[in-house]
Amino acid sequence: MRCPSYVNESYVISRASTAPHRDTDITIETTPHTTFGWANLSHLDSSIVVPQAINQRLLRRHLNGQRKGDCGADMTNTDRTVLSNMVSELATTRALLNCLIKEFALPEECLHYTWPEGMQGIAPGSFVDGGQWKGIPLTISLPNQQQFFVLVDRRDHLGSHRYLSDVYARQGQGTWRCLAFAEFARQLLTACEHMTRASNDELLDQVLQSQHLTAAIVAHNMTGQHPAPLSGYLASEQGLWFGHPNHPAPKARLWPEHLAQETYAPEFQAQTALHLFEVPLEGLRITSNGLSEAEVMAGFADQSRARPGHALICMHPVQAQLFMQDRRVQRLLELGDISDLGASGLLASPTASMRTWYIEGHDYFIKGSLNVRITNCVRKNAWYELESTLIIDELFQRLQQTRPETLGGLSTVAEPGSMSWAPKGVSEADGHWFREQTGAILRENFCRRSGADCSVMAGTLFARDLRSRPLVHDFLQRFNGAELEDQHLLDWFDEYQALLLSPVMALFFNHGIVMEPHLQNAVLIHDNGRPQQLLLRDFEGVKLTEELGIKAIQVGLHPRIRQSLLYSREQGWNRITYCLLINNLSEAVLALSWERPHLAPLMWQRVERQLQHIRDELVLPAPELDALIAGQSIACKTNLKVRLAAKADREANYVRLASPWATEARYA
Incomplete structure (x- = not known):
């Protein structure tokens, strides 16, 4: 895997004194060894915990510059390299701790x-x-005698914390140490194994690769030359700089070495023309709901450029390069059965998913398809998913027309067309392969009706900036x-969570439809910041x-x-409760109650009330919802465990975490 690297040297801390004095001098020296520790420089800004190996003057410039909207344009390259590496290590450390706490420490009572002790x-x-105490102590003691210690801002049943101090580690009753990042990751993964x-x-390498790419992303966005992440829809798709907050390696990508990510990755504000191939009309498969074949084809490329009897198909430029490496494709090109038109398609910007x-x-x-492993999945459009997407689109269209009152205010983003191609006369296996390589789906551009300036992807809305x-x-x-008042934050959260919970629960209990409402699948439409609509x-x-939803499908x-x-x-229930309560709402609660942890239990009380309101409106039995309201534990997907087992994401299991309203949680 190739990760863009801005790091040419390592740095080591040199302190004049270890006393916690506000005027302690910190200098940076080059060394061939990385020996970073972590220090809380809260006297500079109470919201950020930074590694020791960073100059206070550099940090002040970074913080002050960001307050003015300047992300560090006046920094030297060395300054930016050091700071971006530290910020990326902080983000990756948070993600690893989140995984450890949610998947191991809480369910195993560690x-x-x-x-x-000591x-x-x-x-x-x-x-x-x-x-003054800086926070609440959190100690994790694992079966292999590995321990971790950190200060947090709250006691949280779902393991969502703001980390306030250095992260310390030790074996047995040894001396606590702040570890270099790579050693911290190694010890944490070893304990989990x-x-x-x-x-x-492969996992440790993936963690380190993810951190290195994150450092490059931070350095790129520190220049102040790019739109703020929540300034508009596209900026929000390209502003998810740190990725999934509960994933061990959120930026791990098995990227082709000869193709620079800066050219194609959303975090670098990439924009490029899609790659076109001309193929025979024979072999083209088009499926649609409410669109003609010509309209579907035009959605992918300007078909006026195609010769008679041919069509243009488009691909991700990286996918096109991988496609042309296959001998079957090379043979078709040599014979002239298909033509490579290069990067001459629509000018497009990648979104957070990398392939949309x-x-x-x-x-x-x-x-489109992208046969690159991103985190733990190869991002291709499987042939059966090209078909099932249109089946689901038709189902939603039908329900909106015939039973809208049963959908809980559902707003979806239509996917009314797909297109793929395979040469005539190939085997079934080869046909599936070609369709998966060439297959692409049309998704409604909701910005045309909602306004790009009024739309933000929820994953970035609740994510962190470069100051953490x-x-x-x-x-x-x-x-x-x-200044934002507590009541304003509570009311805003109330509106958001109602827009999220109602349709997902209504679909599950009324229709047996299981959505995947995680943060990256939710787009908030707002009116001057106030939630108006949530698109799934x-x-x-x-x-x-199997007992309800599949019966609604009217075709063989x-x-x-x-x-x-x-x-x-x-x-289905495990998936939607994980996505709703842990992936989505717990991140919203943590972000909105930042520096105000007393708001978190009030927000969860509102979730409980909303669930009760939903239950009162349901006609069909809902035993799972009854149990959830009564305080039953919540399913939490095991993103780290499935990667330790080197299994596909779809094979991830769940652990159980205590409900945030089952027992009163005390907050700092």
């Missing part, structure tokens, strides 16, 4: 909000500032003008329960398509 090695400045009895030799393209002013997004602060506060402040997208991930299904759509009721 986490305690207590001081560890504090040797922990600097007093890490937990006391001017006689011991608990799962599974090992993945936004074309300004166009009626559709284009979701939630972006949502500056977003709301921009529209509110005055990506029909590839929609499933149907190929067995493989049926299999891809089918979920048991238990599978």
Whole structure:
């Protein structure tokens, strides 16, 4: 895997004093060894915890510049390299701790909000500032005698914390140490491997690759030359700089070495023309709902350029390069059966998914295949998903027309057309291969009706900026003008969570439809910052329960398509509760209650009330919802465990976490 690298040297900290003094001098020296520790420089800005190996003057310039909207344009390259590496290590450390806490420490009862036995090695400045405690102690003691210690801002049943101090580690009763990032990651993964009895030799490399790419992303966006992440829709798609907050390697990509990510990755504000091939009309497969074949074809490329009897298909430029490496494709090119027209298609910008393209002013997004492993999945359009997407689109169209009152205010992003191509006369296996390589889906460009300036992807809305602060506060402040009051944050959250919960629950209990409402699949439409509508997208991930949902399909299904759509009721419930409560709402709660942890239990009370309101409106039995309201534990997907086992994402299991309203949680 090739990751753009801005790092040419390592740096080591040199302190004049270890006392927690506000005027302690910190200098940076070059060294061939990386020996980073972590330090809380909260006297510079109470919202950011930074590694020791960073100059205070550099940090002040970074923070002050960002407040003015300048992300560091006046920094030297060395300054930017050091700072971007530190910010990326912080983000990756947070993600690893989140995985450890949610998947291991909480369900295995290895986490305690207590001081560890023995504090040797922990600097007093890490937990006391001017006689005041800096936070709540959190100690994790794992079966292999590995321990971790950090201060947090709250006790949280779902393991969502703001980390306030250095992260310390030790074995047994040894001395606590702040570890170099790579060593911290190694020790954490080793402890998790011991608990799962599974090992993945690639995982540590993936974690480090993810961190390196994150550093390059941070350095690129630190220049202040790019749109703010929540300034508009495309900026929000390209502003998810740190990725999934509960994933061990959110930016790991098995990218072709000869193709620079800066040219194609959303975090670098890439824009490029799609790659075109001319293929015979014979072999073209088009499926649609409410569109003619000509309209579907025009959605992908300007067909006036094609010769008679031919059509133009478009691809991700990287996918096109991979496609042409296959000997079957090379033979077709040599024979002239297909023609390579190069990067001459629509000018498009990649969104956060890497393979879905936004074309300004166009009626559709284009979701194509990308045979690159991103995190843990190869992002191709499987042949059966090209079919099932249109089946789900038709189902939603029908329900909106015939039973809208049963959908809980559902707003979806239509996917009314798909197109793929395979040469005539090939085997079934080869036909499937060609369709998966060439297949693409049209997705409605909702910005044409909702306005790009009024649309933001929820994953970025609740993500962090380059100072490790939630972006949502500056977003709301921009529209509110005055200081945000607690009540304003509570009311805003109330509106957001109602828009999210109602349709997902209504679809599950009324129709047996299982959405995948994680943060990246949700787009908020707002009016001067106030939630107006929440769009749920990506029909590839929609499933149907076997006892209800699958019965609504009115066409005969190929067995493989049926299999891809089918979920048991238990599978469906686990998925939607994880996506709703842990992936989505717990991140919203953490971001909105930043520096105000007392708001979190009030927000969860509103979730509980909304669930009760939904239950009161349901006619059919809803035993799972009854149990959830009563305080039953919540399913949490095991993103780290499935990667330790080197399994596909679809094979991830769940652990159980305590409900945030089952027992009162105390907050700092």
